[in-house]
Structures are given as C-alpha cells and as structure tokens.
Amino acid sequence: MTLRVVAAAVFGVLLLGMTAISAQAKPTPPGPGNSPSAQSCYKGGWQNLATSTGQAFASQDACVSYASHGGVLTPKAGENPQYTLSSADYGQCNFTITVTGLLPNTTYQFVSIGNPIQSPDVYQPDPSTGTYVLTYVEESSGVGPIQAYRDGSPIGSPSQYFAC
Known part of the structure; x- marks a missing residue:
C-alpha cells in the first residue's frame, strides 16, 4: 500500500470517529411542553385539568407552562351546581x-x-x-x-x- 492510501484510510477513520463523538455530545435540549405531563394539556386536555391546589387553567398555554415548570396537574373536580x-x-x-x-x-x-x-x-x-x-x-x-x-x-x- 502506498503512503497516500494509508493516510487517507487513517484520516477517514478519524473523521468518522469524530463525527460519532460529536453526535453523541449534542443531546436534544428539552423544549417547553415536552414533558409527558405538559403533553396532557394539548387537544383540549387543559380544560379538564387543574393545579395541585384545584385552580383551573385559563388557557392551554397556562397549563403547558405550569406543567413544564414542574407543576403537578390534577383532574378537575366535577361541577354540579x-x-x-x-x-x-x-x-x-x-x-x-x-x-x-x-x-x-x-x-x-x-x-x-x-x-x-x-x-x-x-x-x-x-x-x-x-x-x-x-x-x-x-x-x-x-x-x-x-x-x-x-x-x-x-x-x-x-x-x-x-x-x-
């Protein structure tokens, strides 16, 4: 084998290794609302949920924000006037x-x-x-x-x- 072929092979292996390490070093940052708890606020789910103190949410965004910041969601109590x-x-x-x-x-x-x-x-x-x-x-x-x-x-x- 010529020196050029060996050098190209070594360079390719190093480049492949660095790409694999680089890909492992970049975890996907969590976005707001990505928690399973926050996901339950979507598709109208926020209307049936409340905070841990029983307070209803004014909107889907309020529910997602609360859950994304560690708030505990609870089922809304029944309304029977x-x-x-x-x-x-x-x-x-x-x-x-x-x-x-x-x-x-x-x-x-x-x-x-x-x-x-x-x-x-x-x-x-x-x-x-x-x-x-x-x-x-x-x-x-x-x-x-x-x-x-x-x-x-x-x-x-x-x-x-x-x-x-």
Whole structure:
C-alpha cells in the first residue's frame, strides 16, 4: 500500500470517529411542553385539568407552562351546581339563592334563562369554596330558571323557577 492510501484510510477513520463523538455530545435540549405531563394539556386536555391546589387553567398555554415548570396537574373536580332558595320575600318578590357544587377559584356567570332574562342584583361569590349567593330584588313574577356558565358554556342543569 502506498503512503497516500494509508493516510487517507487513517484520516477517514478519524473523521468518522469524530463525527460519532460529536453526535453523541449534542443531546436534544428539552423544549417547553415536552414533558409527558405538559403533553396532557394539548387537544383540549387543559380544560379538564387543574393545579395541585384545584385552580383551573385559563388557557392551554397556562397549563403547558405550569406543567413544564414542574407543576403537578390534577383532574378537575366535577361541577354540579345545586341551587337552594336561602330566603324569599314573596310579597316583594325578593329571592336569595345559594349556589354550591362549583369549582373553587373559578369564575362563573349566572343568568336567569326565563323570560325576561335576569341577572342577579347582588352577586356575592366565595370563590375559595365555590359557593355563590345570588340576590334578586323586586322581580315582576319570579326568577328562573337560573343557569351557571363558565367560559360561555352552561354548567350542569339549571335551577327550578322561583315564583312570587
């Protein structure tokens, strides 16, 4: 063999070895959202998940960010609003209705879906417990049925109609 052939062979082996070492030395950096936990936030999954303290996520991005930074995702507790007539003054057509069975630390809207559509005159949320007190004052004939909404979607079944 000539010296040139041997030199070319040695150079080829060295080049191949350096390429293999170089490829092993470059791990793929983890990108945000690549954890299995963060992956569960995609395709609408964030809407059924909460933080370890039960707080709902405002968006998919918020869920992915939380999980990517080591946050523990938990299934969101079920929402089953229960409407209880706390007090009523039938002569004045005033009602106080307590709503329980909602998620803590979550924003809800309440609308009377009867005719006419009514919103509460006094709205007292206790978001830490998921309890809301709704007061309707001097309604013409009654209130209801009342429907809870979260993010524009109805939650659970509406209440009964509360007549004067």
